[in-house]
Amino acid sequence: MTGGSGEVAPLSVAITVLGSLEVVSDGIRLPVGHARQKAVLAVLLTDVNQVVPPDRLVDRVWGERAPARARSVLRTYVSNLRRALHRTGITVLWHDTGYRLGADPDSVDLHRFHRLVAEARDSRGPRDALALVDEALALWRGEPLAELDTPWARSVREQLHREHAAARADRVDWALRCGRHGEVLPELTARVDEHPLDERLTGQAMLALYLSGHQAEALEHYRRIRRQLVDEVGTDPAPALQELHQRILAADPALAHPPVETARPVVVPRQLPAPPTPFIGRDDELDLLDTAVDVPGSATTVVLSALAGAGGIGKTWLALHWAHRNVDRFPDGQLFVDLRGYSHHSEPLSPATAIRGFLTALGVDPTSLSADLDAQAALYRSLLVGKRMLVVLDNAATAEQVTPLLPGSPTCTVLVTSRTRLASLIDRHGAVHVQLDVLADTEAWQLLTGRLHRARIAPQPEAVAELVELCGGYPLALSITARKAATRPGVALAEIAAELRELGMETLDHDTDPAASLPAVLSWSLRRLTDVQRTVFGLLGIAPGPDTTVPALVSLTGLPEAQTRRALHALEDASLVHRRAHGRYAMHDLIRACAATTAHQDLTGQVREEALRRLLDFYTHTACAADRFLNPHRLPVHLAPTAPGVRPHRLPDAQAALAWFDAEHACLLASHQTAVGHGWHADVWNLTRALDTFHSLRGHRHDRLVMWQAAAEAATHLPDPTALAHAHRALGLVCAGLGRLEQAIAHLRLALTEAEHHEDPTQQAHIHVALTAAWEHLGDDRRALDHARRALDLHRGLDQPVAEAEALNVVGWYSARLGDYDTARVHCHAALTLHRRHRGSPDGEANTLDTLGFIAHRTGHHAQAVAHYAHALALYRDHGYTHQVPPALDALGHPHAALGHHDQARSVWREALELYREQGRDDDAERIRRQLDGLAAGSLGPAKTTESA
Structure with a gap:
């Protein structure tokens, strides 16, 4: 193309900025070859006469899709361009740090456009300005940078579109001042329909209509934009547009004869996108x-x-x-x-x-x-x-x-x-x-139901509740779910909930609209992660448990602690994880699903399995060490060495061990399930044993049952011949505590048969102790005492003083229940002496004191009973034996009542009632309630507690 109304340029280059790339010189078109080669020319022409470093050229031409040898390819393209442009007078030379395309800026339509628009705005009169801007706009012959789709090109394109729109708007002002309102009116009418809230455009259309004799239509345009601004933005038109409206109403003659230098309207930008509807909560x-x-x-x-x-x-x-x-x-x-x-x-x-x-x-x-x-x-x-x-x-x-x-x-x-x-x-x-944070359940319900018809929601409240739960309060997930439900009116909400429950993130995806796809929206956060951070993110997605800590994550990743912390902080800063109290880190369920997908896409099966094995090693070794604090006289568990990269958490004492078990319990249960799912039998067995003391102390009976059921299956795959007897013994104890007495006896008999077959006296002794509890629940204290005596005989021959002390207490307990208080007292004092001499387990000493309290109360020594029970209760509390605390409180109330200390009895029973309810022990809670009623009525009889020690 040539230079339009001014001096004809010796060379004119139409580049991708304003049209399809071609080079014209002396009427001869010169090919520039490959599309990427044209793109290189476009970039150099955009920065004409400036040095462009190679890295910047590569980034602008290829973006993230640069070839492996981009610089070499670039040198080839530049060489080809030099040959193609040789006859045009354009040079492409290397200058110190980059390439410089030398040419007259006015020979490039981009720079010519900028010069002409600047001159138009600086001109003295509207006619000169109109001529210059028309010449500038004529240079536009297509989509800017059509050959390029890189971030730089998109940014330049957006800027050029804004400049083009500004030039068109200025042209209309100048045309109106030149009296060419009839010429611009069709264009203005069409553009106002496209941009109804553009006040400058509306003002131009109003003025053109008025000057064309259509005053009523001009005023209607004003009423329309004012109504829309009030309804959608909540504001009136800008003062400049209001003033134009008043002048049209008054038929101001000056409008038809504007002064040559009329000031441009005051620009009041109102760029806010439309507000969200409905907006819920916050x-x-x-x-x-x-x-x-x-x-x-x-x-x-x-x-x-x-x-x-x-x-x-x-x-x-x-x-x-x-x-x-x-x-x-x-x-x-x-x-x-x-x-x-x-x-x-x-x-x-x-x-x-x-x-x-x-x-x-x-x-x-x-x-x-x-x-x-x-x-x-x-x-x-x-x-x-x-x-x-x-x-x-x-x-x-x-x-x-x-x-x-x-x-x-x-x-x-x-x-x-x-x-x-x-x-x-x-x-x-x-x-x-x-x-x-995510929306509260009530807010999530409002968001979901606010987009669906009430008649559809009313009959299906359960399905709506499930959808709210599955979306986890995540606004975009709720919006996508509401959209799917609204666009499929014939599909029951229960069916949509089932899809979301079974398919998860897949149902929240959208093939053609990334902004309407939760997986896509979440994936954009991953682009700025390093490879290490992305790996840590993926591993967090497959880690068992609801949350994690830095020590666990160090073993999961196998990275040094400092590097693990840096990656974790980067994920926290990117809002992919959030920190809870006590140094725990968690993910929203939908973020976790995205992380799990990342793990399966980015990491090999071997990498994932090795990470999980390291985490299982961490939990197993730490749990076994913690269990040694809680039960120091238990036979140690022999573990295989940890995998490389595993760093078990070091705990200083029993209190720290119990706190660690409390904090990690959900993760330990999830890790146990992971081991079961992978068939890692040794991990199943070791974790079950490591958690057994804790489960007993805290009264987690159902978790204990599930773990030992899995351990019994794992025992059949282990080389230890005593494992199966141990598993059945533990299952017998758990079933007895849950009132499943027939199952308890069956498991314990199997355990005893196995132990006798393998000639294991230690296991036999423990099984006989377990059988005492089962027979007590069945009401046969005499049979329970027989098993207790057999357990005591076996323990005395094993040189296990703490176990012997526990067996002595069991004999004492059942002797007392059968009314032989002298025998009971002798055995319990012997047990107490052994426990204190060998520093036995605190619960063993507390159990013995509880039995002595029972003996004292039954023999009328109520003050002594109060002392024994109070001492036992203090031990239970001090060492975190929460499951034993309410029975101890229950027992303590009876000698208080017998002594007439009704306020003390009422106080301890009320606390026992509250704790029983918290622990879900409803039958015990009901018994305590009846005792409190009897105390209030003055009809409480002699205490006859049957709580086991």
Whole structure:
């Protein structure tokens, strides 16, 4: 193409910025070959006469899809371009750090466009300006940079579209001032329909209609935009448009004869996207935003960050809802930009591109802008001084991306949404940090039901409740589920719930719209992770249990602790994990599903299995060591050495061991299930044994049953011949405690048969003790005593004083129940002496004191009984034996009542009642309630507790 109305350029190059790439010289078209070769030419021409480093060229031409030997390919393309451009006078030379394309800038339509638009805006009259802008607009012959789809190209394209739109808008102003309203009216009418809230465009259309003799239609345009602004934005038109409306109403003659230098309308940007509907909940967060903005005399930057989810948690929803609700606070306008920190775009929006867009929206001529970002930021801050303006910076990747866009005026407010905490923004600029978690169940219910017809919801409340539960309060998951339900009215909600339950994340995916796909939205958070961080994220997805700690994660990953902590903190900062109290880290269930998918896509089966084996080693070795604190006289478990990279957690004492078991219980149960699922029989057995003392102390009877059932199956695969007898003995004890007496006797008989077959006297002795509990529950104390005596005889021959002491107490207990108090007292004192001499287990001593309290109470020595029971209770409490505390309280109340200490009896029984209820022991709770009623009525008889020690 040639240079239009001015001097004809010796060479004109039509590049991809404004049309299809071709090079024209002296009427001869010169081919430039391959599409990527054309793209290289486009980049060099865009920065004509400037040095472009090779890395920048590669990034702009290929983006993330650069070939392996990109620099070599680039050299080939440049060489081809030199030959193709030889006759045109254009040179492509190497200058120190990069390539420089030398040419007259006016020979390139991009730079010619910029020059012509700048001259138009600087011209003295509208006619000259109109001629210049027409020449500039004529250079546009297609989609800018059509051959390129890289982040740089998309950014340049967006900027050029804004410049093109600004030039078209200026052209209309100049045409109207030249009296060419009839010419521009059709274009304006069409564009107003496309952009009904563009006040400048509406004002131009109103003026063109009025000048064309259509005053009524001009006024109707004003009524329409005012109604829409009030309904959708909550504000009236800007003063400039209101003034034009009044002048048209008054038929101001000056409108038909505007002065040559009429000032351009004041630009009041209103860039907020439409508010979310319906918006549910977030009352606390909205109040916090109101409070932050109400702080007088200080610039306010509010960071909205989701800690319970990487994406789809509702950050933008909250920001836009608050912005629209408070739009009257910002009469000078609202700026909005999606910084694309986490989106389907491969690269975030650069601060330079964002600030140029803001400056254009504020009425600045884009061609007059300096190329220096600092200069642009200074101009931006200057324009906002003293203005009450809201700036919404959505989806930020880093604080560095945000900082240049912060106004310096205390009258402005900035809302920043990000998946990261933007720590330096908080530290250096005093940003207020608002954490977003998932919605509460009631809010999730409202969000889901608010989008579905009431007639559809009413008959299916259970299905709605299940959908709410499966979505876990995650706003995007709820919205996707509501959309699926709304677009399939013939499908029952129960069926949709079943799909979500069975298929999980797959049902929340969308093939063609990434923004409507939860897996896609979550995956955008992973792009900025390093390989190590991504691996840690994936392993967290397959780790058993609801949460984890740093020690466990170190073994799971096999990484050094410092590296593990850095990766964990990066995931926390990216809102992919969140920290709970006591150093525990957790994921939302939907994030965990995404992590598990990442693990199966990125990691081999061998890597996943080795990680799980390391974690099982960590839990097994730590649990066995903890169990030694709780039960030091138990025979030690012989474990295989840990796998490389495993670092068991070191615990200092029994109190720390019990606290560790409490904190890790859910993870230990999940790890046990993992071992069962993989057929790792030794791990199943060792974990079951390691948790048995803890389960007994804490009364986790059902968990104990499940684990020993699995251990019994695992025992059949182990080389230890005594394992099966041990498993059946434990199952017998658990079943007896649960009242499954026939099963208990059956298991214990199997255990005894196995132990006798393998001639294992230790196991036989333990089984006889277990049989005493079963026969007591069946009401046969005499038979229970026989087994107790056999256990005592066996233990006396094994040189196991602590086990002997426990057997002595059992003989004493059943002797007392049968009324032989002298025999009972002798055995219990002997047991107490052994326990204290050998520092036996605290529960063994407490059990013996409990038996002595029973003997004293039954023989009328109630004060002595109170002393024994109180001592036993103190031991149970001090050592965390929570399951034994309510029976001890129950027993203590009887001698108090016998002594007439009704207040003390009432106090301990009320506590026992509360604890029984907390532990789900309803029958015991009902018995205590009857005792309290009897105490109140004065009809309580002699105490006859049958609680086992």
